[in-house]
Amino acid sequence: MERLSPAQIHLRKASAALAHSNEQVLLENLNAYEQMLYLLARHKKDLKAIASMEQRASYKKSILHHYLPWIEGALSAGNGKQDNVLMTWQVWAVDCAEYHLALQIAEYAIHQELTLPDGFSRSLCSMLAEEFADAAKKAQKVQKPFEVSYLLRVDELTKEKDMPDESRARLYREIGLLLETAQPETALNYLERALTLNLNVGVQGNIKKLRKQLNKADTP
Known part of the structure; x- marks a missing residue:
């Protein structure tokens, strides 16, 4: 560890005080x-x-x-x-x-x-769709809860806005996965829409499972 002489300690304290005073003067001149x-x-x-x-x-x-x-x-x-x-x-x-x-x-x-x-290279709406989707995906991977209402609100806010199909597909994928148990029909709609937007979004297995589940429920 560096050992400072009393003179060096004094100099550093004086320099810090001067920097602080200069900053205060600068801030006073800003709106x-x-x-x-x-x-x-x-x-x-x-x-x-x-x-x-x-x-x-x-x-x-x-x-x-x-x-x-x-x-x-x-x-x-x-x-x-x-x-x-x-x-x-x-x-x-x-x-x-x-x-x-x-x-x-x-x-x-x-x-x-x-x-x-x-x-920031992305558009506002693209960033929202991707970042909220990523947050939901991370939460699911570590088995932590994530409010699907957050994703649904992002969808509502950005529905009429332009963004890359891949960004919206990521959002729809996570909505569908979060709704699989509670609202399987709605989940299937979101997952099918995600697949339409991006064939590589990785939901084919979930779609197949939900279709089978819903068809079975409709069978007398």
Whole structure:
């Protein structure tokens, strides 16, 4: 471990204090949106130093409280302006399993035709379909519950929007799988639709099983 002389310790403390004071001056000269972008940039820098996706998600959840007042204000104001702080949290909310918040933002963002910030390659609707589908798929693989209502809400919000067929097929696949037991007929409809959109979506076995089950139930 590096041992510092009293002079070096003093210099580091003085440098830290100076950096903090410069930051305060900078922030005072920024408007509220610019201040939030500045905070977001700092947190993005911290995230780059984290390799684990699990730890990244945990970090995002831990900093959410810094942004909630801004997010709630943006949603209630409803001015329709592009907001990269809000739209970054559109993605991050899914990442850290804040699904209700993600859907709140999505409803507003889709209605106002907002876009994801630079650096995100997918469209908003494609991202929602894929990320929610992936979250449901992961939960099922580790035998954890996942609310199908989240996926149904994504479907409702994006039904009339354009996205790659493969993205929608992934969403429909997970809806169908989650509904297999409780609503087999509805599940079959979603799985058949998923297969129509993407022949490689991997639901042929489930479709065959459900058709057999439903045909048997209809037999006197």
